[in-house]
Amino acid sequence: MGTARVAIVTSEGGADADADLPLILAALRGAGVSAQAVAWDADRPQWDGFDLAVIRSTWDYADRLPEFLAWADATAEVTRLWNPAPLVRWNSDKRYLLELARHKVPVVPTRFLEPGGSFHTGGSLDTEDFDTEDFDGPHGVVVKPAVSSGARDTARYEPGRGADAERHARMLLDRGRTAMVQPYLPLVAEGERALVFFGGSFSHAIRKQPLLTEAGLIDNFRVPHPGAAPYEPSEAELRTARAALAAVPAPGELLFARVDLALDEAREPVLMELELIEPNLFLGINSHGLERLTEAVAAALTATR
Structure with missing residues (x-):
């Protein structure tokens, strides 16, 4: 068998703004994988020439959702797409919170x-x-x-x-x-928590400052993830995150997932969002996260070959 080829899927804006992207490419290449950053809407990319396509910084997907979902479906026909196309569709609309709530996952009332x-x-x-x-x-x-x-x-x-x-x-x-x-x-004032999982296993977490600092303001140019710093989650936070992932309608483990939590007035963790499409994984903040992602990609490649 030849060298495995992996597409790290990005977007025109994401390729420049994604701090994780060069780290991922370097780590995979260092592990002997032929890794290439490819915009999801690039002109005529040969997706069937890749053994695996890993969605990362496709940060314009919400503005072009029908087109993006069609791309995910078509790409999944010719190569292995992670996370899988049906899950991308499910996670693209936050009405998934209703389904998680029906599975007794503690969710912010919505x-x-x-x-x-x-x-x-x-x-x-x-x-x-x-x-x-x-x-x-x-x-x-x-x-x-x-x-x-x-x-x-x-x-x-x-x-x-x-x-x-x-x-x-x-x-x-x-x-x-x-x-x-x-x-x-x-209690969001005490920070939002983001717990990162690779291959179904907890990797690392960060805590970040609240984003909606000024009331009544729609600001689409906010700096994302202000003050992100390493964080050691509580057992209750880990339980809530794992309960959310267990309720995801997908067979097998996810290549990556980020579970965003906050504390309610009883200081219990509640799910704010479940990020399964293109979350920032904060690989530059945790020294082991990049290694764990590389291992998860290698495991996914083994399953495809």
């Missing part, structure tokens, strides 16, 4: 308002019952689209600003987008 119109909370609430009070709470709320990455078109609203939060949701609905409404968790 309502989804559809453009057509009804709320989904695990049950449903007719839009005729929808009013400004649904956009308020003791600590305010967060409003964001169900399909988004990097906190785009997201803002938090302080108590008493329900009318502003409602206008935000209506703006999303008017654009044909599903809106999410979540209570703001005040």
Whole structure:
């Protein structure tokens, strides 16, 4: 057999901004793998010439979702795609939180308002019952689209600003987008946790400063992951992360996963998001993460050959 060929899938903007990308390429090449960064929408790439395609910094996918999902399906027909195309589709819309909640995973309470119109909370609430009070709470709320990455078109609203939060949701609905409404968790001020897994095994974690620091502001140019630093997760956080991954509708272990958590008012960890498509893995922060990812890729290659 010849040298294994691996595509590390990126995007036009992601190739320049992804700090993990050069680390991954160097580590794989050092392990004897022919690794190449390829934009998912590059002109006529020969995906069938790769033994494995690993999605990494495809950070424009949310703005071009139908096109991206079609690419994932087509690429999976000719090579092994990780994470798998059906899982990419499932994870691309944050309504997956409803499914995880049905599996008893502790999730930030979330309502989804559809453009057509009804709320989904695990049950449903007719839009005729929808009013400004649904956009308020003791600590305010967060409003964001169900399909988004990097906190785009997201803002938090302080108590008493329900009318502003409602206008935000209506703006999303008017654009044909599903809106999410979540209570703001005040203990986010202590930091969001991101737990990284490779091949189903915990690798490392970071804690980062809150992103929505200014209330009422939609800022699509925020610096992502402010103040990210190594973090030792609690046993409760590890249990919650593993429960979320166990509820994922996919056979076998995932090549990579990032589980984003925060603390509720009882100081219990709750899931904010489950990142299975193109998360930052913070490989420059943890010295062992890159080695573990390289091992996971090698295991995936063994399974394909």
